[in-house]
Amino acid sequence: MVAKQLSVFIENRQGRLGEVLNVLKTNKVNILSLSLADTTEYGLLRLIVNNPELGKEKLAKEGFSTMLTSVIVLKITHEAGSLQDLLQILAEENINIEYMYGLSIEGDEASVVLKASDLTKADEILLSHGVKTLSTEEISNL
Amino acid sequence: MIWSKVETLPRSEIEKIQLERLQETVNRVYEKVEPYRKKMDDAGVKPADIKSLKDLAKLPFVTKQDMRDNYPFGLFAVPRSELVRIHASSGTTGKPTVVGYTAKDLETWTECVARIACMGGATKDDVAQICFGYGMFTGALGLHYGLEKIGATIIPSSTGNSEKQIMYMKDFGTTLLVATPSYALRLAEVAHEIGVDPAKDLNVKIGLVGSELLTEAMREEMHKAWGKDMLVTSNYGMSELMGPGVSGECLELDGMHINEDFFIPEIINPETGEVLPAGEKGELVITCIMKEGIPLIRYRTKDITRLIYEPCKCGRTFCRMENLSGRSDDMLKIRGVNVFPSQIEEVILSFNELGPHYEIIVTRDGYTDKLEIRVELAHTTDSFGELERISNAVRNKLRIILGLDAKVKLESPNTLQRFEGKAKRIKDLRSK
Secondary structure, three states, X not given: OEEEEEEEEEEOOOOHHHHHHHHHHHOOOOEEEEEEEEOOOEEEEEEEEOOHHHHHHHHHHOOOEEEEEEEEEEEEEOOOOHHHHHHHXXXXXXXXXXXXXXXXXXXXXXXXXXXXXXXHHHHHHHHHOOOOEEOHHHHHOO | OOOOHHHHOOHHHHHHHHHHHHHXXXXXXXXXXXXXXXXXXXXXXXXXXXXXXXXXXXXOOEOHHHHHHOOOOOOOOOOHHHEEEEEEOOOOOOOOOEEEEEHHHHHHHHHHHHHHHHHOOOOOOOEEEEOOOOOOXXXXXXXXXXXXXXXXXXXXXXXXXXXXXXXXXHHHOOOEEEEOHHHHHHHHHHHHHOOOOHHHHOOOOEEEEEOOOOOHHHHHHHHHHHOOOOEEEEEEEEOOOOEEXXXXXXXXXXXXXXXXXOEEEEEEOOOOOXXXXXXXXXXXXXXXXXXXXXXXXXXXXXXXEOEEOOOOOOOOOOOEEOOOOEEOOOOEEEOOEEEOHHHHHHHHHOOOOEEEEEEEEEEEEOOEEEEEEEEXXXXXXXXXXXXXXXXXXXXXXXXXHHOOOOEEEEEOOOOOOOOOOOOOOEEEOOOO
């Protein structure tokens, strides 16, 4: 299952992150997880939210450059080595991971967000290995 | 359609008219304009020395500095009471340059613009929206009277209030747009923001663009924004010479026909002032031979172009000037290399990933010039790899075209400044 990530392209300047978060707050878009990556010049804010479409619409209206990106959100057992096993499966199939960040930990399960070179193929491979990937709706219910 | 029979006269007749009018103009300014008399006396040339068109080269040049030195009315050839209109340049670098028109000058100007608008496809059936700033700037009123003479319906909407501009276009059925290329692109952007697709929802079929140079890449952007069938022509002029109407592109889109019965063009080497043979590239020098208010003789335009005398397929015999490759005073000298902003623009617009809005910033770090290009992405991306790939590709292409290393900074869509008049995309921050 492929989920939607809300991506925001932001210039590296003071207060810009706060402005993005404020728009989401005003429109009651709840953030489940985020990753902020930056170089000296660019910042990319990647968000998993309960309503990515609404977030995109409201941010675009305020003049932010946003897009929805397809990502995979998957559940793994919360124990040493489980992530490595999973990545091994993908590596063997020549799937390249572009970026990854954590989403949640509950009980003995953890979930991570993953962006890969060929997302549909990655999803199929994971599925065939019995790994559960979540839809945006399922994520919202986490 | 060709507006006037004069535009198709044989070369010998054009030259006959030019010589007559040149001799008359030189006599008149020598008699009536003291700074001219002094310049000519200093150069040792008398009006009687002008026996052929070749003798034009004996006359001294006039520059923008001469206009400033004689601010405001010192170069005028008629008493103030004969003037019916004053225009002035914006004067961003010092005192504005002031020009005055007699009633006859306004008639001549209107005729010039009517010819150019007609060349660009305008007819009496057009609804022409003029999105140039009305005021001291000659662009708006020049196009206004010229298009009115053709019989088009004018919407003098000026610049600004872009959403309302789109509303007029839609509700009044605008078919012809007058604007700078950069403002035309901005208007298309605003249209999309309010849910109007200019190519589908509007009926704007002709773009008469001017006041900025139109590169082929920019024409391509105009087609992308306004529809592939839009007829986009550029026209040329400057307030010192008259305003718009000096020259314009015909439907062949292969250079701008100069109104040669009113203006004599020459191409000179900008360094030495020497007149170059026909076909060579250099600085355009224009002599006004049909002006009463302020007839400039051998005015240095600082614009770089070449003249084409071969007959045009459209049937006009007036010579053409190639679309400008830059202005000699826009030319940047960076680490000893001559760079025209239009070269940078061509590179930027060759990338589909980039939008048409950009800034050129030149700074000095110690003794080294640094060139930075800021350009907007056409679409947001979520990948650093993609950003890196694009900026490296732009950098490589700039290095090939300019022979210079530049820093390329990609910006989010819709973040750089937009312009309603002439775009100011160059920031030279080196202390002179």
